[in-house]
Amino acid sequence: MFLLRNDDTPVHLASSRPIDPNEFTAFMRAYQDMVFSTAVRLTANPAQAEDISQEVFLRAYESFENLRASQKAGGWLKTVATNLTLNHLTRHRKRWRLFSEIFSEDTREEEFEPAAAVFDTVLTELETDERSALVEQALARLPDHQRVPLVLYHYEEMPYQDLADRLGISLAKVKTDILRGRVAMAGLLAQSGVGAPSDRPRLPPNTRGAQS
Protein backbone atom coordinates (compact mmCIF):
# COMPACT_ATOMS: atom_id res chain seq x y z
CA MET A 1 0.00 0.00 0.00
CA PHE A 2 1.41 3.39 -0.98
CA LEU A 3 0.41 6.99 -0.40
CA LEU A 4 1.85 10.07 -2.02
CA ARG A 5 3.32 12.77 0.16
CA ASN A 6 3.22 16.43 -0.89
CA ASP A 7 6.55 15.82 -2.63
CA ASP A 8 5.05 12.74 -4.34
CA THR A 9 7.39 10.40 -2.47
CA PRO A 10 5.60 7.07 -2.16
CA VAL A 11 4.79 6.09 1.42
CA HIS A 12 4.21 2.47 2.22
CA LEU A 13 1.20 1.84 4.41
CA ALA A 14 0.65 -1.45 6.17
CA SER A 15 -2.92 -2.43 5.66
CA SER A 16 -4.63 -5.49 4.41
CA ARG A 17 -7.33 -3.33 2.89
CA PRO A 18 -7.02 -2.12 -0.66
CA ILE A 19 -6.90 1.63 -0.05
CA ASP A 20 -6.15 3.62 -3.13
CA PRO A 21 -3.24 5.90 -2.14
CA ASN A 22 -4.43 8.85 -4.14
CA GLU A 23 -7.96 8.34 -2.94
CA PHE A 24 -7.10 8.85 0.74
CA THR A 25 -4.98 11.89 -0.04
CA ALA A 26 -7.80 13.37 -2.10
CA PHE A 27 -10.24 12.53 0.69
CA MET A 28 -8.04 14.34 3.19
CA ARG A 29 -7.66 17.37 0.97
CA ALA A 30 -11.41 17.56 0.49
CA TYR A 31 -12.18 17.62 4.21
CA GLN A 32 -9.13 19.02 6.00
CA ASP A 33 -10.35 22.63 6.07
CA MET A 34 -13.69 21.57 7.55
CA VAL A 35 -12.05 19.38 10.19
CA PHE A 36 -9.50 22.04 11.10
CA SER A 37 -12.16 24.77 11.26
CA THR A 38 -14.29 22.67 13.60
CA ALA A 39 -11.38 22.11 15.95
CA VAL A 40 -9.89 25.59 15.86
CA ARG A 41 -13.19 27.34 16.50
CA LEU A 42 -13.68 25.28 19.63
CA THR A 43 -10.13 25.42 20.94
CA ALA A 44 -9.12 28.86 19.62
CA ASN A 45 -5.66 27.38 19.38
CA PRO A 46 -4.31 26.48 15.92
CA ALA A 47 -1.57 24.17 17.22
CA GLN A 48 -4.01 22.10 19.28
CA ALA A 49 -6.48 22.13 16.39
CA GLU A 50 -3.83 20.70 14.07
CA ASP A 51 -3.06 17.90 16.55
CA ILE A 52 -6.75 17.08 16.79
CA SER A 53 -7.18 17.20 13.00
CA GLN A 54 -4.31 14.77 12.62
CA GLU A 55 -5.96 12.35 15.03
CA VAL A 56 -9.26 12.67 13.17
CA PHE A 57 -7.66 11.67 9.86
CA LEU A 58 -5.76 8.79 11.45
CA ARG A 59 -9.10 7.45 12.66
CA ALA A 60 -10.59 8.13 9.26
CA TYR A 61 -7.86 6.00 7.74
CA GLU A 62 -8.84 3.14 10.03
CA SER A 63 -12.45 3.45 8.86
CA PHE A 64 -11.69 4.44 5.29
CA GLU A 65 -13.22 1.24 4.01
CA ASN A 66 -16.62 2.52 5.10
CA LEU A 67 -16.02 6.21 4.57
CA ARG A 68 -14.69 6.24 1.04
CA ALA A 69 -18.06 5.84 -0.63
CA SER A 70 -20.25 7.21 2.15
CA GLN A 71 -22.32 10.31 1.65
CA LYS A 72 -22.03 10.87 5.40
CA ALA A 73 -18.22 11.00 5.52
CA GLY A 74 -18.28 14.76 6.16
CA GLY A 75 -20.71 14.36 9.04
CA TRP A 76 -18.65 11.50 10.48
CA LEU A 77 -15.47 13.59 10.35
CA LYS A 78 -17.19 16.58 11.90
CA THR A 79 -18.61 14.50 14.73
CA VAL A 80 -15.24 12.89 15.45
CA ALA A 81 -13.51 16.29 15.32
CA THR A 82 -16.08 17.79 17.70
CA ASN A 83 -15.88 14.87 20.13
CA LEU A 84 -12.10 14.79 20.18
CA THR A 85 -11.95 18.54 20.71
CA LEU A 86 -14.47 18.44 23.53
CA ASN A 87 -12.58 15.58 25.16
CA HIS A 88 -9.42 17.63 24.89
CA LEU A 89 -11.10 20.69 26.39
CA THR A 90 -12.73 18.67 29.16
CA ARG A 91 -9.32 17.56 30.39
CA HIS A 92 -8.40 21.19 31.01
CA ARG A 93 -11.84 22.49 31.91
CA LYS A 94 -12.02 21.23 35.50
CA ARG A 95 -9.37 23.79 36.36
CA TRP A 96 -11.42 26.81 35.43
CA ARG A 97 -15.01 25.65 35.71
CA LEU A 98 -15.37 26.18 39.46
CA PHE A 99 -14.26 29.79 39.40
CA SER A 100 -16.00 30.59 36.14
CA GLU A 101 -19.24 29.59 37.84
CA ILE A 102 -18.51 31.66 40.93
CA PHE A 103 -17.76 34.78 38.91
CA SER A 104 -20.84 34.78 36.72
CA GLU A 105 -21.74 38.39 36.22
CA ASP A 106 -25.20 39.22 34.88
CA THR A 107 -25.65 40.36 31.34
CA ARG A 108 -27.58 43.58 31.37
CA GLU A 109 -30.65 43.82 29.23
CA GLU A 110 -29.59 47.23 27.92
CA GLU A 111 -26.59 45.54 26.27
CA PHE A 112 -28.74 43.42 23.93
CA GLU A 113 -29.91 46.13 21.54
CA PRO A 114 -26.44 47.64 20.91
CA ALA A 115 -25.03 44.15 20.51
CA ALA A 116 -27.64 43.35 17.87
CA ALA A 117 -26.77 46.62 16.13
CA VAL A 118 -23.11 45.62 16.00
CA PHE A 119 -23.92 42.32 14.30
CA ASP A 120 -26.30 44.11 11.95
CA THR A 121 -23.42 46.37 10.96
CA VAL A 122 -21.10 43.39 10.53
CA LEU A 123 -23.54 41.81 8.11
CA THR A 124 -24.42 44.89 6.11
CA GLU A 125 -21.32 47.05 6.03
CA LEU A 126 -18.24 44.84 6.09
CA GLU A 127 -16.63 43.15 3.12
CA THR A 128 -16.56 39.36 3.37
CA ASP A 129 -12.82 39.08 3.98
CA GLU A 130 -12.72 41.75 6.65
CA ARG A 131 -15.82 40.36 8.33
CA SER A 132 -14.40 36.87 8.35
CA ALA A 133 -11.15 37.94 9.98
CA LEU A 134 -12.82 40.13 12.61
CA VAL A 135 -15.43 37.54 13.54
CA GLU A 136 -12.85 34.76 13.89
CA GLN A 137 -10.69 37.04 16.04
CA ALA A 138 -13.57 38.01 18.28
CA LEU A 139 -14.70 34.40 18.61
CA ALA A 140 -11.20 33.25 19.50
CA ARG A 141 -10.92 35.86 22.23
CA LEU A 142 -14.02 34.75 24.08
CA PRO A 143 -13.36 32.70 27.22
CA ASP A 144 -13.77 28.94 26.77
CA HIS A 145 -16.98 28.72 28.79
CA GLN A 146 -18.68 31.16 26.40
CA ARG A 147 -17.02 30.24 23.10
CA VAL A 148 -17.54 26.47 23.30
CA PRO A 149 -21.34 26.51 23.79
CA LEU A 150 -21.70 29.40 21.33
CA VAL A 151 -19.82 27.50 18.61
CA LEU A 152 -21.66 24.25 19.28
CA TYR A 153 -25.02 26.02 19.24
CA HIS A 154 -24.53 28.09 16.10
CA TYR A 155 -22.13 26.00 14.00
CA GLU A 156 -23.11 22.48 15.05
CA GLU A 157 -26.75 23.39 15.71
CA MET A 158 -26.65 21.41 18.94
CA PRO A 159 -29.80 21.94 21.06
CA TYR A 160 -29.48 23.53 24.50
CA GLN A 161 -30.26 20.30 26.37
CA ASP A 162 -27.68 18.31 24.38
CA LEU A 163 -25.16 21.03 25.08
CA ALA A 164 -25.87 20.91 28.81
CA ASP A 165 -25.52 17.12 28.82
CA ARG A 166 -22.35 17.13 26.74
CA LEU A 167 -20.65 19.91 28.72
CA GLY A 168 -21.88 18.67 32.11
CA ILE A 169 -23.43 21.98 33.13
CA SER A 170 -26.96 23.12 33.83
CA LEU A 171 -29.38 24.11 31.10
CA ALA A 172 -29.67 27.59 32.60
CA LYS A 173 -25.90 28.04 32.54
CA VAL A 174 -25.69 26.97 28.90
CA LYS A 175 -28.29 29.56 27.93
CA THR A 176 -26.64 32.26 30.01
CA ASP A 177 -23.17 31.52 28.67
CA ILE A 178 -24.38 31.63 25.07
CA LEU A 179 -26.21 34.89 25.68
CA ARG A 180 -23.17 36.42 27.36
CA GLY A 181 -20.97 35.09 24.60
CA ARG A 182 -23.04 36.89 21.97
CA VAL A 183 -22.93 40.18 23.86
CA ALA A 184 -19.21 39.78 24.60
CA MET A 185 -18.53 39.05 20.96
CA ALA A 186 -20.40 42.19 19.96
CA GLY A 187 -18.27 44.12 22.44
CA LEU A 188 -15.09 42.72 20.95
CA LEU A 189 -16.25 43.54 17.43
CA ALA A 190 -17.10 47.05 18.59
CA GLN A 191 -13.63 47.35 20.11
CA SER A 192 -12.16 46.40 16.78
CA GLY A 193 -13.91 49.32 15.17
CA VAL A 194 -17.10 47.83 13.75
CA GLY A 195 -19.69 50.56 13.47
CA ALA A 196 -17.09 53.24 14.20
CA PRO A 197 -15.35 55.73 11.92
CA SER A 198 -12.84 54.03 9.64
CA ASP A 199 -9.83 55.70 11.31
CA ARG A 200 -10.57 53.89 14.57
CA PRO A 201 -7.77 51.46 15.44
CA ARG A 202 -8.43 47.76 14.79
CA LEU A 203 -7.79 44.94 17.24
CA PRO A 204 -4.27 43.59 17.35
CA PRO A 205 -3.83 40.09 15.90
CA ASN A 206 -5.38 37.26 17.84
CA THR A 207 -3.55 36.60 21.09
CA ARG A 208 -5.80 33.82 22.29
CA GLY A 209 -3.24 31.09 21.68
CA ALA A 210 -0.92 32.71 24.17
CA GLN A 211 -3.55 32.59 26.90
CA SER A 212 -4.04 28.86 26.95
Place this chain on the structure above:
Amino acid sequence: MSSRDQIDEKLERLVGQVLREQPLQRAPASLEARVLGELAARARLPWWRRGIATWPASVRIPVIAGCAVCVPLVWILSLWLAGHAVSVAAGPLTSLRGAAQVAASFGTITAHIIQSIPREWLLGGLIAAATLYASLFGLIAVGYSLLYPRPQYAKAHLT
Protein backbone atom coordinates in the same frame (compact mmCIF):
# COMPACT_ATOMS: atom_id res chain seq x y z
CA MET B 1 -43.46 38.08 23.62
CA SER B 2 -41.67 40.73 25.74
CA SER B 3 -39.33 43.29 24.21
CA ARG B 4 -36.41 41.53 25.89
CA ASP B 5 -37.33 38.26 24.21
CA GLN B 6 -37.68 40.02 20.87
CA ILE B 7 -34.24 41.62 21.15
CA ASP B 8 -32.77 38.35 22.39
CA GLU B 9 -34.26 36.52 19.42
CA LYS B 10 -32.99 39.18 17.02
CA LEU B 11 -29.50 38.91 18.52
CA GLU B 12 -29.57 35.11 18.20
CA ARG B 13 -30.68 35.34 14.57
CA LEU B 14 -28.00 37.89 13.67
CA VAL B 15 -25.18 36.02 15.42
CA GLY B 16 -26.31 32.79 13.81
CA GLN B 17 -26.29 34.41 10.39
CA VAL B 18 -22.86 35.97 10.91
CA LEU B 19 -21.32 32.71 12.10
CA ARG B 20 -22.94 30.53 9.44
CA GLU B 21 -21.63 32.82 6.71
CA GLN B 22 -18.07 32.43 7.97
CA PRO B 23 -15.88 30.62 5.44
CA LEU B 24 -13.88 27.57 6.54
CA GLN B 25 -10.44 28.26 7.91
CA ARG B 26 -7.64 26.88 5.82
CA ALA B 27 -5.87 23.91 7.40
CA PRO B 28 -2.12 24.30 7.88
CA ALA B 29 -0.06 23.05 4.94
CA SER B 30 1.79 20.76 7.34
CA LEU B 31 -1.30 18.76 8.30
CA GLU B 32 -1.34 16.47 5.28
CA ALA B 33 2.36 15.66 5.62
CA ARG B 34 1.93 14.98 9.35
CA VAL B 35 -0.91 12.54 8.77
CA LEU B 36 0.93 10.70 6.02
CA GLY B 37 4.12 10.65 8.08
CA GLU B 38 2.28 9.16 11.07
CA LEU B 39 0.64 6.53 8.85
CA ALA B 40 4.01 5.63 7.41
CA ALA B 41 5.53 5.43 10.91
CA ARG B 42 2.74 3.11 12.01
CA ALA B 43 3.27 1.02 8.92
CA ARG B 44 6.89 0.51 9.93
CA LEU B 45 5.88 -1.02 13.28
CA PRO B 46 6.21 -4.82 13.50
CA TRP B 47 2.88 -6.64 13.31
CA TRP B 48 2.85 -7.56 16.99
CA ARG B 49 2.94 -3.88 18.00
CA ARG B 50 -0.16 -3.05 16.01
CA GLY B 51 -3.79 -3.75 16.89
CA ILE B 52 -4.76 -7.39 17.14
CA ALA B 53 -7.28 -6.85 14.34
CA THR B 54 -4.38 -6.37 11.92
CA TRP B 55 -2.40 -9.43 13.06
CA PRO B 56 -2.03 -12.32 10.62
CA ALA B 57 -4.87 -14.83 10.96
CA SER B 58 -2.34 -17.62 11.65
CA VAL B 59 -1.37 -15.79 14.85
CA ARG B 60 -4.63 -14.10 15.75
CA ILE B 61 -6.76 -17.24 15.92
CA PRO B 62 -4.43 -19.21 18.25
CA VAL B 63 -4.05 -16.13 20.50
CA ILE B 64 -7.82 -15.71 20.79
CA ALA B 65 -8.25 -19.44 21.42
CA GLY B 66 -5.49 -19.34 24.05
CA CYS B 67 -7.16 -16.42 25.80
CA ALA B 68 -10.48 -18.27 25.77
CA VAL B 69 -8.81 -21.21 27.51
CA CYS B 70 -6.92 -18.99 29.93
CA VAL B 71 -10.02 -17.32 31.39
CA PRO B 72 -11.52 -20.45 33.03
CA LEU B 73 -8.02 -21.63 34.00
CA VAL B 74 -7.28 -18.35 35.80
CA TRP B 75 -10.66 -18.53 37.52
CA ILE B 76 -10.05 -22.08 38.79
CA LEU B 77 -6.52 -21.18 39.85
CA SER B 78 -7.80 -18.12 41.73
CA LEU B 79 -10.31 -20.22 43.67
CA TRP B 80 -7.64 -22.78 44.56
CA LEU B 81 -5.22 -20.04 45.65
CA ALA B 82 -7.90 -18.32 47.74
CA GLY B 83 -8.66 -21.57 49.60
CA HIS B 84 -4.97 -22.20 50.12
CA ALA B 85 -4.32 -18.64 51.28
CA VAL B 86 -6.92 -18.83 54.06
CA SER B 87 -5.06 -21.69 55.75
CA VAL B 88 -1.64 -20.11 55.18
CA ALA B 89 -2.79 -16.73 56.50
CA ALA B 90 -4.07 -18.13 59.80
CA GLY B 91 -0.69 -17.49 61.45
CA PRO B 92 -0.19 -13.91 60.29
CA LEU B 93 -3.82 -13.16 61.24
CA THR B 94 -2.98 -13.88 64.88
CA SER B 95 -0.16 -11.35 64.84
CA LEU B 96 -2.48 -8.88 63.07
CA ARG B 97 -4.87 -9.15 66.01
CA GLY B 98 -2.01 -8.19 68.32
CA ALA B 99 -1.21 -5.21 66.15
CA ALA B 100 -4.88 -4.17 66.24
CA GLN B 101 -4.83 -4.26 70.05
CA VAL B 102 -1.74 -2.04 70.14
CA ALA B 103 -3.45 0.38 67.73
CA ALA B 104 -6.56 0.39 69.92
CA SER B 105 -4.52 1.26 73.00
CA PHE B 106 -2.93 4.15 71.03
CA GLY B 107 -6.45 5.32 70.20
CA THR B 108 -7.43 5.24 73.86
CA ILE B 109 -4.36 7.29 74.80
CA THR B 110 -5.12 9.81 72.03
CA ALA B 111 -8.71 10.12 73.25
CA HIS B 112 -7.46 10.80 76.80
CA ILE B 113 -5.10 13.50 75.50
CA ILE B 114 -7.88 15.17 73.49
CA GLN B 115 -10.18 15.09 76.52
CA SER B 116 -7.50 16.78 78.61
CA ILE B 117 -7.31 19.72 76.16
CA PRO B 118 -9.67 22.58 77.11
CA ARG B 119 -12.71 22.74 74.85
CA GLU B 120 -12.03 26.41 74.10
CA TRP B 121 -8.68 25.43 72.60
CA LEU B 122 -10.22 22.76 70.42
CA LEU B 123 -12.97 25.10 69.21
CA GLY B 124 -10.45 27.87 68.63
CA GLY B 125 -8.28 25.50 66.60
CA LEU B 126 -11.21 24.44 64.47
CA ILE B 127 -12.25 28.07 63.87
CA ALA B 128 -8.66 29.00 62.98
CA ALA B 129 -8.44 26.13 60.51
CA ALA B 130 -11.76 27.06 58.92
CA THR B 131 -10.73 30.73 58.70
CA LEU B 132 -7.41 29.85 57.10
CA TYR B 133 -9.16 27.57 54.61
CA ALA B 134 -11.70 30.26 53.72
CA SER B 135 -8.95 32.89 53.41
CA LEU B 136 -6.94 30.71 51.07
CA PHE B 137 -10.02 29.95 48.99
CA GLY B 138 -10.88 33.66 48.83
CA LEU B 139 -7.31 34.52 47.88
CA ILE B 140 -7.38 32.05 45.00
CA ALA B 141 -10.80 33.28 43.92
CA VAL B 142 -9.65 36.91 43.88
CA GLY B 143 -6.50 35.92 42.04
CA TYR B 144 -8.57 34.07 39.46
CA SER B 145 -10.91 37.01 38.96
CA LEU B 146 -7.95 39.34 38.44
CA LEU B 147 -5.77 37.10 36.30
CA TYR B 148 -8.25 35.05 34.29
CA PRO B 149 -8.52 36.72 30.87
CA ARG B 150 -12.02 37.86 30.13
CA PRO B 151 -13.07 40.12 27.27
CA GLN B 152 -13.95 43.62 28.17
CA TYR B 153 -17.34 44.50 26.88
CA ALA B 154 -18.06 47.71 28.64
CA LYS B 155 -21.22 49.39 27.66
CA ALA B 156 -19.20 52.32 26.32
CA HIS B 157 -17.99 50.17 23.45
CA LEU B 158 -21.44 49.13 22.48
CA THR B 159 -23.14 52.50 22.42
